[in-house]
Amino acid sequence: MLDVSSEEITDGPLGRALAFLSLPIVAQQLAVTAQSIVDVLWLGRLSGEAVAAVGLVAPLIGLMMALVGGVFTGEHVLVSQRVGNDDERGASRAVFHALVAGVAVMLVMVAVTTAFGRPLAGLFDPGREVVGLAATYLAAMAGAYTISTVSDVFEYGFIGAGDSRTPLFVNLLSIAISIGLDPVLIFGYGPIPGFGIAGAAYATAIGFGVGAVVMVAAAVWADRGFTFHLDAVSLDIAEFRELVGVGAPKVGQGVARQVARLVVVAIVSVTGGAAALTAYTIGARVATVVFVPAAAIGSAGTTLVGQNLGADKPARATRATWLGVGVGAVGLGAIGIVQYLFPTAVATLFVPGIEGQALALSVAYLQILAFGYWALGTIWTVEAGFNGAGRTDVSMYATMLQYWAVRVPVAAVGAFVLGWGALGPFWAVTISNVVAAVGLVGYFHYSTGDGLHERAAESAGEAASAD
Numbered sequence: 272m273l274d275v276s277s278e279e280i281t282d283g284p285l286g287r288a289l290a291f292l293s294l295p296i297v298a299q300q301l302a303v304t305a306q307s308i309v310d311v312l313w314l315g316r317l318s319g320e321a322v323a324a325v326g327l328v329a330p331l332i333g334l335m336m337a338l339v340g341g342v343f344t345g346e347h348v349l350v351s352q353r354v355g356n357d358d359e360r361g362a363s364r365a366v367f368h369a370l371v372a373g374v375a376v377m378l379v380m381v382a383v384t385t386a387f388g389r390p391l392a393g394l395f396d397p398g399r400e401v402v403g404l405a406a407t408y409l410a411a412m413a414g415a416y417t418i419s420t421v422s423d424v425f426e427y428g429f430i431g432a433g434d435s436r437t438p439l440f441v442n443l444l445s446i447a448i449s450i451g452l453d454p455v456l457i458f459g460y461g462p463i464p465g466f467g468i469a470g471a472a473y474a475t476a477i478g479f480g481v482g483a484v485v486m487v488a489a490a491v492w493a494d495r496g497f498t499f500h501l502d503a504v505s506l507d508i509a510e511f512r513e514l515v516g517v518g519a520p521k522v523g524q525g526v527a528r529q530v531a532r533l534v535v536v537a538i539v540s541v542t543g544g545a546a547a548l549t550a551y552t553i554g555a556r557v558a559t560v561v562f563v564p565a566a567a568i569g570s571a572g573t574t575l576v577g578q579n580l581g582a583d584k585p586a587r588a589t590r591a592t593w594l595g596v597g598v599g600a601v602g603l604g605a606i607g608i609v610q611y612l613f614p615t616a617v618a619t620l621f622v623p624g625i626e627g628q629a630l631a632l633s634v635a636y637l638q639i640l641a642f643g644y645w646a647l648g649t650i651w652t653v654e655a656g657f658n659g660a661g662r663t664d665v666s667m668y669a670t671m672l673q674y675w676a677v678r679v680p681v682a683a684v685g686a687f688v689l690g691w692g693a694l695g696p697f698w699a700v701t702i703s704n705v706v707a708a709v710g711l712v713g714y715f716h717y718s719t720g721d722g723l724h725e726r727a728a729e730s731a732g733e734a735a736s737a738d
Contacts, residue, residue, distance in 0.1 A: 280433050280575055281355060281582040285591050289598070292571035293564075295439040296430070300563040302446045306478075308556055309450050310471040313457050315623065321468050323545045324404035326552025327392060330532035332412055335380045337525020339420055342373040343427050345518025348661055350431030350497075351574045352731045355581025363503035366428040366490075368510045373424050377417035384413040394537070401545065404468045411472030418476055422483040425490045425499070431574055432497035437489050445482030449474045517661055524667035531674035535682050535696045542686050543632060543693035549625070550632035550693070553618055558640055558647070561606050565599040565651035572652055576659025576724075581731045585724035592656030592719075596712065599648030607644030614638050636697045643701035646708035653711045656719070660727035665718075669711050678703035 280288050314321040346369035353361040384391075392405035422445070426438040452474035459465030466473060490499040539547045572595040579588040610617065614637035618625055625633065650669075657665040678699045685695020715723075 280578045281584060281587070285575070285587070285594055288575060289568065289571055289591065289594055292430075292433065292435050292574055293568045295435040296567035296570050297564050299435075299439040299442045300567050301560070302443055306446045306449050306475070307559065309453055310475075311552065311556055312620075313453050314468060314471060317457060317467060319545065319549060319629070320400050321404055322552055323548040324392075324401050324408055324468060326548045326555065327401060327536065327540070328405045328409045328412075329552070329555060330529050330536055331384075331391060331409055332416075333532060334526065334529035335377070335384070335413060335416060337529050338380065338522055339373050339376045339416075340525050341518035341520075341522030342369050342376065342514065343423060343518070344521035344658065344663055345369065345514040345516070346424065347427045347431050347570075347573055348517050348577055348658060348663070349514065350428055351577030351659065352581040352661075354432045355578035356731065359498065360500050360503055362428065362432065362497070363500040364507065364510055365514065366424060366499060367503050367505075368507070368514050369427070370421065370424045371506070372511065372514065373420040374417065377413070377420050381410075381413045381417055384410045401548075408468045408472055411469045412475070415472050415476035415479055418483055419479040422479060422486045425486045425497075428490060428499065429497040430570060431577070433574060433578065434497055435571065437493070437497075438486070441482050441486045441489065444485060445478040447478075448481055449478030452477060517663060520664040520667035521658075524663070524670040527667070527671045528674055531679050534679050535699065538682050538686050538696045539693050542695070543628075546627070546629040547632055547693035549629045550618075550636050551697075553633045554636040554640055554697070557610070557617055557637060561603060561610070561644055562647045562651060565603055565648040568595045568599050569651040569655040569658075571595070572655030573659045576655055580660060580724060580728045583728045583731075585728045588659065588724045588728075589656065589719050592653065592659075592715065595652035595655055596649055599652035600645045600708075601648070603648030604645035607641035610644070611638050611641035614641075632693055632697075635694060639694075639697045639701050643704040646701075646704040649708035650704065650711060653708075653715050656715050657723075660724055661730070662718075662723065662727070665711075665714065669707055669714075672710070673703045673707035677706050 280292075311322055311325060314325060346365050349365040350362045353359075353365065388406035388409045389402060392402045392409065422441070426441075429435065429437050453471055454460070455463055456466050456470030456474045457468070458470075487499075490497060491501070536548070536551065539551050543550070572591055575591040575595075576588040579585070579591065614634040615630070617637055618630060618633035654666045654669075657663065681702055682696035682699035685691045685698055686693070687695070689695065691698070
């Protein structure tokens with residue numbers, strides 16, 4: 272069930288290939304999101320300050336993941352193109368070099384967050400208690416994500432090869448362990464002491480560790496999907512150069528996004544304090560659930576585009592992109608309608624007993640976000656058409672404009688000039704999403720008419736011939 276071969280990706284019905292690739296990714300990412308939601312649900316029972324602390328450092332954690340995300344993107348593109356061209360050992364080389372680069376980046380992040388976590392959290396002046404909790408959570412999560420990098424590298428190997436089921440099963444195991452350990456490590460049970468906010472990160476780390484072991488075993492010894500060839504374990508500077516060449520713009524994109532989010536969080540904190548930070552955290556967590564389907568379709572679309580370009584089928588790669596855009600925009604738009612109608616129920620689910628200004632701001636933010644969900648569905652999916660072709664620089668520039676030319680200025684003007692307070696940055700999020708969606712769709716239409724995918728297919732064929 273939900274099996275799709277490389278031949279079906281390049282020759283079969285596009286709708287079936289997109290569905291069979293994306294559905295396991297949707298399920299997996301929903302499970303990952305459920306894990307983060309469960310963290311917030313349990314921490315909401317610990318204290319409101321703990322929830323605010325998670326929201327405070329979320330952009331910092333996102334910044335860490337943006338740095339390593341460029342490695343994953345470069346790997347994904349190279350693996351999918353090489354599998355499309357029947358170069359299995361070339362795909363394994365990309366995975367190995369991504370593993371070395373990814374772990375190295377995350378070890379640096381562990382050192383930085385351990386040494387500077389408290390000063391970084393204190394930049395936003397949310398109060399001494401929130402700063403302490405935020406610094407603790409940030410350092411612990413840096414360690415957890417270092418472990419997850421091992422699993423993620425092999426996961427992108429499977430997805431690039433067209434197998435999204437194996438990562439789903441492994442991640443479900445990992446997440447189940449993490450969710451089961453959450454209340455035990457946060458509050459304690461029997462002889463096990465409670466670690467408070469750090470316990471949520473410890474539970475995540477243990478789940479990631481089990482998942483990493485299983486994922487590596489599946490890649491080395493399984494006989495389906497992606498197979499990691501051990502003779503690919505050797506360092507090659509040219510391979511690093513190619514990986515970085517494709518992935519570096521993704522790092523720029525992620526850094527631009529996360530630094531802008533830090534600025535927005537600072538504006539939220541200054542104008543609304545802990546109540547606004549709580550609302551922002553709730554809205555961010557819910558939005559994460561909502562854009563999971565679009566992100567999954569975008570990931571599947573990158574595989575479809577990459578493999579079809581590797582197989583010298585540029586027109587099919589273009590059709591796959593437009594199919595994903597349509598599904599993402601319509602699907603997320605429908606979810607937005609539901610959220611707009613029932614915002615209070617969503618807010619109280621996350622923080623039982625929430626009331627007063629925190630509840631009012633949460634309801635307002637959830638309704639504001641709902642207006643831009645169709646745009647989120649568009650952004651993630653149209654970027655696949657560029658990323659699969661190796662043009663990750665387009666996504667980087669689009670994100671820079673989205674966040675720095677639109678979101679940050681609108682947030683500042685709304686909050687400080689128009690006197691909207693925290694509602695200024697809330698509206699800035701939706702407005703920037705809509706502007707980015709319209710711009711990306713227009714530029715993709717222009718680029719494909721100008722031969723974007725034809726040139727990428729030719730380049731993939733030349734690279735394969737050189738190997």
